[in-house]
Amino acid sequence: MAAARESDAPLAAVDIGSNSMRLEIGRVERGRYRRIAYLRETVRLGAGLDAADLLGEQAAEQGLACLQRFAQRLAGFDARRVRAVATQTLREAANRDAFVQRAQQALGLPVEIISGREEARLIYAGVGWLQPTRARRLVVDIGGRSTELVVGRGRRLQRAESCALGCVDLSRRFFADGRITERALGDAQAAAEAALEPVLGVFRLQRWDEALGASGTIGALSAVLAANGVSDGRVTASGLRWCVARCLDAGRVDALALGGLPPERRAVLPGGLAILLTLVTRLGIETLLPARGALRHGVIAELHARLAAGARALPGAAPGVPLRSE
Numbered sequence: 001m002a003a004a005r006e007s008d009a010p011l012a013a014v015d016i017g018s019n020s021m022r023l024e025i026g027r028v029e030r031g032r033y034r035r036i037a038y039l040r041e042t043v044r045l046g047a048g049l050d051a052a053d054l055l056g057e058q059a060a061e062q063g064l065a066c067l068q069r070f071a072q073r074l075a076g077f078d079a080r081r082v083r084a085v086a087t088q089t090l091r092e093a094a095n096r097d098a099f100v101q102r103a104q105q106a107l108g109l110p111v112e113i114i115s116g117r118e119e120a121r122l123i124y125a126g127v128g129w130l131q132p133t134r135a136r137r138l139v140v141d142i143g144g145r146s147t148e149l150v151v152g153r154g155r156r157l158q159r160a161e162s163c164a165l166g167c168v169d170l171s172r173r174f175f176a177d178g179r180i181t182e183r184a185l186g187d188a189q190a191a192a193e194a195a196l197e198p199v200l201g202v203f204r205l206q207r208w209d210e211a212l213g214a215s216g217t218i219g220a221l222s223a224v225l226a227a228n229g230v231s232d233g234r235v236t237a238s239g240l241r242w243c244v245a246r247c248l249d250a251g252r253v254d255a256l257a258l259g260g261l262p263p264e265r266r267a268v269l270p271g272g273l274a275i276l277l278t279l280v281t282r283l284g285i286e287t288l289l290p291a292r293g294a295l296r297h298g299v300i301a302e303l304h305a306r307l308a309a310g311a312r313a314l315p316g317a318a319p320g321v322p323l324r325s326e
Contacts, residue, residue, distance in 0.1 A: 010036055011307075012077060013299035014070055014084035014107065018046030018144025019168050019268060020216060021063065023070045024296040028304050033130060033297070039073060041066045042264040046089040046144040046168040055093040060102070067106040074108070081307070083299050084111045087119055088146035088164060116162025119295060120148035123214050124157050126297030131212070138208040138283075139291065142217040142275050144168035144268070149199055149279075151206045159206060165195040167217050171271030178253045180270055185244060188274035193282065196275075200282050212291040217272035220265045222290040227260025235288040240277045247273065 008028065015022040023039040043066050048059020074082060086103075090096045090113045103111045114122070123141050134154045141148040145166040151159045174188040193200075213219070218235060221243060226233040230242050243258075247270055250256045256266045280288060 009081065010077075011300045011303045012074060012082040013296040013303070014067075014082065014109070014111075015294075015296045015299070016045070016063070016067075016084065016086035016090065016103070016111065017295075018087060018089040018146070018166055019044055020144070021045070021066045021070070022296055023073060024300060025073070026300055033300070037073065039070065041069075044144065044168060044268075046166065047172060049089060049093060049145075053092050053094045055089070055095055055099055060099055063099075064102055064106045067103055071106060071108050079109055081303065082109055083303055084109050085119075085122075085295070085299060086111055086113045087143060087295075088116070088162075088166065089144065091116070092145065092164070116146055116148065116164075117160050119146070120150045120160035120162050121157060122298030122302070123148055123293075123295050124150040124152055124160065124298070125155075125301055126293035126295060126299070127212060127214055127291045128152070128155050128293070129297055129301040130293035131291060133210070135209040136207060138203070138206070138211040138285070140211065140213050140218065140276075140279060140288065141215040141295070142167055142213075142272055142279075143215055147196070147199075147275060147279075149203055151203065151208055159202065161199045161202060163196055163199050165192060165275065167268040167272030167275065169271070170274060171268045173271075174274075175253060175267075175270045180247045180251055180253060180256075182248060185247070185270065185274060188271060189278055192275045192278040196278060196282070200279075203283055211285050211288045213276075213288050214291040214294045216265070217268070217276060218288065219290045220261060220269070221273065221276065223260040224258045225260075228258065233290060235276070235280070235290075236286065237277070237280050240273060240280060243273055244277070 010027050012025045021041050021043050025037040026035045043062050045063045048056040100111050124139050127139050136153045139150045143166045148162045174184045222233045225231045225239045230239050253266050
């Protein structure tokens, strides 16, 4: 029985993203996930990459300080029950090995740089874990420096792609001076279409019954639409065009005062909006709903499954708790 109890102990995921860093701690109880703690810091690691793809020291120091705070919360955790993953910024950074070494020292745990498709797979797993379905599903995630799209049915992933385009880098390229103009928004959307075209060509051939958005960008825009009475949180092309109009009315990033918009999201909202409007219009997405699951939940789901399988393999051990999936 000790092995079975061990499989029910808390698990943790560290997501070293390009815009934010997140720590999720939770436990699986009777097949359902229960959050114990969630920490999120807007670090914008992706904004620290220069033209030579070198991660600058200021951004690195901010990221390391965040990881040190996460390490304090994880003090005493069994390293087997934690997984730390890093995404697009460290996939791109020419000096990633040096940063990963420092990050592992700050966190006290291994740090794994995952591929774009692995990131997409884990996002889909996290969404499917917390929102199980047998339907065909499109899952979209717009991160700081990458965008992931996944189509699957139930737990079965059918197609997963990742594109090196996100809200941080697009906002830096077209709204670096803080001004929001019709021309800048048009140029940002044209750049998004060009970067996403190979992915759009693949996903235009796919079919789905529902579309979900698993990122902070989509969650933020959903909250804005709901807070301003534009929708009940559903994201549509008309709702996104309403957001574009409000951005043009504001004229500047620091003047954005939309209800439901956190202050830390202002700087990256125009870039994220351009990407999402491109996806919704080019893929013919009628309605996009915010998802409950995300990358970190996929990481925890797989940690739990592995530990539960290990517990079942021990002689005399009680069955592990099954994942709540379909």
